[in-house]
Amino acid sequence: MEEQAIVIALVGVLGIGAQWVAWRTGWPAIVLMLAAGFLAGPVLGIMDPETAFGGMLEPMISIGVALILFEGGLSLEFREFRKYGGGVWRLVIFGVPLGWLFGSLAGYYIAGLVWPVAILFAGILVVTGPTVVIPLLRQSAVQQRPAALLRWEAIVNDPFGALCAVIAYEYFRSTAATGGTAYEVVPEIAIAAGISGLIGFAAAWIIAWSFPRGFVPEFLKVPVLLVAVVGTFVICNKIEHEAGLLAVTVMGIALANMHVSSLRSIHPFKQNIAVLLVSGIFILLSASLDLDQLRQFEWQFGLFLLALLFLVRPATVLLSLLFSDVPWNERLFLAWIAPRGIVLVAICGLFALRLEDLGYADGTILIGLSFAVVVTTIVAHGFTIDIVAKLLKVKGATQPGIVIVGATQWTVALARQLHDLGTPVMLVDSSWQKLKPARAAGLPTYHGEILNEATEHNLDMTPYQVLIAATDNEAYNTLVCSEFAPEIGTDRVYQLGEGADHDDHRAIPSSLRGRSLFHSGFGVDDVQQRQMEGWEFRRTKLSDKFSVEDAREALPEAASMLMLVESDGDLRFFTHAAAPEPQPGDTIISYSPPRASTAEEKAAKRNGKGGNKPQPA
Incomplete structure (x- = not known):
């Protein structure tokens, strides 16, 4: 009985361990599993399944x-x-x-x-x-x-x-x-x-x-x-x-x-x-x-x-x-x-x-x-x-893509930034009219209900590894995140935060929500208000001479960093709970006040500090 328990434990450790190493290295998981079993069995003799389980194997x-x-x-x-x-x-x-x-x-x-x-x-x-x-x-x-x-x-x-x-x-x-x-x-x-x-x-x-x-x-x-x-x-x-x-x-x-x-x-x-x-x-x-x-x-x-x-x-x-x-x-x-x-x-x-x-x-x-x-x-x-x-040119998208649920001014502007960077992006909305600005901008769109079963067959989700639910309905965004979290991963589904003025008694439980975008926790109403005020997305390319600290100095104080597009195309988000570590070659996408206010703040910084800061790429 003890030998069988040891073999079962070893099988679990070796099998899942090989899958994890494959995920980290990109090597074929089945190759690693075969190698792990072969080493543990006939080579090192650590376990013998036939002896342990006999006729049950x-x-x-x-x-x-x-x-x-x-x-x-x-x-x-x-x-x-x-x-x-x-x-x-x-x-x-x-x-x-x-x-x-x-x-x-x-x-x-x-x-x-x-x-x-x-x-x-x-x-x-x-x-x-x-x-x-x-x-x-x-x-x-x-x-x-x-x-x-x-x-x-x-x-x-x-x-x-x-x-x-x-x-x-x-x-x-x-x-x-x-x-x-x-x-x-x-x-x-x-x-x-x-x-x-x-x-x-x-x-x-x-x-x-x-x-x-x-x-x-x-x-x-x-x-x-x-x-x-x-x-x-x-x-x-x-x-x-x-x-x-x-x-x-x-x-x-x-x-x-x-x-x-x-x-x-x-x-x-x-x-x-x-x-x-x-x-x-x-x-x-x-x-x-x-x-x-x-x-x-x-x-x-x-x-x-x-x-x-x-x-x-x-x-x-x-x-x-x-x-x-x-x-x-x-x-x-x-x-x-x-x-x-x-x-x-x-x-x-x-x-x-x-x-x-x-x-x-x-x-x-x-x-x-x-x-x-x-x-x-x-x-x-x-x-x-x-x-x-x-x-043979049968390779799909090699760069991780993103699905954005909800066609609003904010999401269309974000999708345009990602599209310009070469990131696969898909805007999904059940309203044909709301998708009109995205179609006019040449962005990929899908007209349909993301939670409909037919969408599973009509929309190929393979190229997309990240999902943002950003409709006007916060409860619906939570439902979308909870539905796709098991498929994409709980750390890969996002929605806007609860906002500064949310009611604690009516707040949606955090266990159901996707990860909140922005360190400041901007909510649906917050981004809508800022869109009316003329806020915009900005891209900042980092280099050995232009660090993330320089990028923060170049942005106005009110600006919020939203996400990081790494040099290999992977996507990382600045959330209320964590922030990625930008490296040279990465691109930061931030949400910023209008350029006029940005210029005024930069002038104030130059007058106050007496030096010129490098400009973002």
Whole structure:
């Protein structure tokens, strides 16, 4: 019991620690997680998951994979499919059989595997998997269409890859036992897969029907959902091996498109669960690797890995997308990015022993070879995705962007300053008339209600890492901040302060509000009054010769510094609680009285101090 507790603690520390280091350094998180588990397990021998958990390790990992696939299915909306469905269905209908065929040929002729092992392994290789694709997409700002295609392919192809392996295994088992044919094996598995899909859909319908009607209290919704997913997975696996993966994927996609409003509150929880599961499973699998299996690695396996990267995947994607409307630069990008992850290793570990029982000695090689595929593809694609995206011009906005909710004189003026600096900015308002000045200034705008569910599909939030809610309604601004805080981060949502004349008895609780802009805590009424008085935004570029102290001297005493645009484009705000530390090369955006008063104050300073101050850039 004590050893199991230590392993669980180590898995958590190593997994989340690797995610944190990846966030700080920009390195691929999955690479760091694999390295951490490999060092802690086979290299240093600090932990041995198989000894600690024994027979429980495999079902633990299987249920974790099922929950990850369900969470991934919840992110797949048919509205997005209608935009990019032409590419998605080609990658599924054509990509799976083509990838299976090319992978089988490479396994037999290059890796030297016997046909049964090569065919089964190639079936598993058609998966890419959300556990590796989604962290890569989070790390690199890829344009919306190629990112959507990769995400849909990863989630939808995962269960199909598992089913391909089941078909191959059942065929070879049936042939060895009774001399059965494919006509006997395939229809049976197809029927089982169809039944599993229906069970997954039925489970989603029951949840979508019962939750809004109050049959499940709020505090039990998350536990009921988790139990339903695990139960569906186990039941369908009893019908056919690995059919549970298909069932939970269908369940997630169905729930996502039934638009159950009561599920919105669990989105932050499911995202946290996915991060914990991905981290934990990667650590467990890499720590379980046996060095003796790695020693079985032969030179032709290296050639097989190169063929997988440069022949199998490119041929599969380019042939699947032939005559499609996907541009060639995006096709080439998709042809390169195909990292493999948890599902590949988990299923290979399951079938390797079964193949050995059938008399195929090459079966045990699959465990080490599957890890080699995972490590190679994760390292190759994780460290090159940014480079390839830039070369093929599929890179999205690299500079952090900002969404401003509410089109007022103040927000339009702020958006113009940011736009001139090259910062991606989007003004959002439900009033077409209020957006007119922004459109006239050539600023990007979105006409719609930011809290409407349709906005999630019509407005791509990927380029924007900061949100400012600055409408005339302070309560609405608080609602927007509380809604987007779990998605963007509580330290990245802002609103105007409560103002100097706010009523303490009617004030909105600070726990609900976004961070207050301005050190002085200017409120909605304050900035409106100052806009009428002619206040304006000013940009001040800092340098080695012009410091932040010089900038403060150059501004009038009444001016307030609002934000800092760092040299790398990152955004930092001067708030009531904290202030960034400006460095040379940064640009300060301040809110200042009219230039006439500024000139008068400067003259007074010069007369009083007898010296000239450097002027802001």
